[in-house]
Amino acid sequence: MASAEQLRPVVVSGPSGSGKSTLLKRLFQDYPNKFGFSVSHTTRSPRPNEKDGVHYHFVSREQFEELIKQNKFIEYTEFSNNLYGTSIGAVRAVADEGKCCILDIELQGVKSVKKTDLNARFLFVAPPSLQVLEERLRNRGTESEDAMQARLKAAKEELAYAAEEGAHDRVIVNDNLDIAYEQFRKFIVDCN
Ligand SMILES: Nc1ncnc2c1ncn2[C@@H]1O[C@H](COP(=O)(O)OP(=O)(O)OP(=O)(O)O)[C@@H](O)[C@H]1O
Numbered sequence: 001m002a003s004a005e006q007l008r009p010v011v012v013s014g015p016s017g018s019g020k021s022t023l024l025k026r027l028f029q030d031y032p033n034k035f036g037f038s039v040s041h042t043t044r045s046p047r048p049n050e051k052d053g054v055h056y057h058f059v060s061r062e063q064f065e066e067l068i069k070q071n072k073f074i075e076y077t078e079f080s081n082n083l084y085g086t087s088i089g090a091v092r093a094v095a096d097e098g099k100c101c102i103l104d105i106e107l108q109g110v111k112s113v114k115k116t117d118l119n120a121r122f123l124f125v126a127p128p129s130l131q132v133l134e135e136r137l138r139n140r141g142t143e144s145e146d147a148m149q150a151r152l153k154a155a156k157e158e159l160a161y162a163a164e165e166g167a168h169d170r171v172i173v174n175d176n177l178d179i180a181y182e183q184f185r186k187f188i189v190d191c192n
Pocket of ligand 1: 016020136137139174175180
């Protein structure tokens with residue numbers, strides 16, 4: 001088993017619709033036991049089938065706010081009156097189990113991971129163009145027109161950041177899926 005130091009987390013980011021989920025799904029199919037996701041914290045109540053520490057770390061709002069104060073989160077957000085967050089400790093716990101942690105996060109999260117000592121590797125999935133991105137989002141059929149415009153605006157910001165020197169260790173353009181996947185797979189697997 002690789003030691004925790006060797007299992008550097010991999011941060012996968014890129015505009016909504018660039019193909020992160022598609023590429024990650026394929027990676028997990030090819031390597032069912034090599035990778036893991038961190039367990040998030042939430043203030044919402046567990047559903048009957050949910051186990052603390054497995055599906056989420058269920059905490060009170062007071063506990064969650066204390067963790068925020070202690071800078072324990074990479075990112076957190078409020079949704080439907082409940083707080084959700086990814087803690088630095090939860091990412092580390094994946095490596096402690098001998099798995100490489102994959103973080104699928106947005107721009108703010110990427111910047112936040114860089115401020116930690118997680119020693120992550122950063123991979124950016126870019127669409128071939130904004131036009132193609134828009135087409136793929138429209139074809140996916142999951143977005144309202146408002147959500148579409150918000151996603152395209154965010155995409156422009158992500159692409160501008162990705163163009164900065166040293167923003168990511170690797171940028172993969174997801175044009176032909178098979179070619180993109182091979183580059184994606186190689187980057188993630190080769191250094192772990
Ligand atoms: N190389 C490709 N060629 C054509 N279509 C693709 C390609 N890669 C992904 N798609 C399609 O584009 C759409 C967006 O892909 P996907 O849902 O994987 O994006 P995402 O980056 O995970 O988005 P989100 O951040 O919103 O979850 C999907 O319908 C997917 O099937």
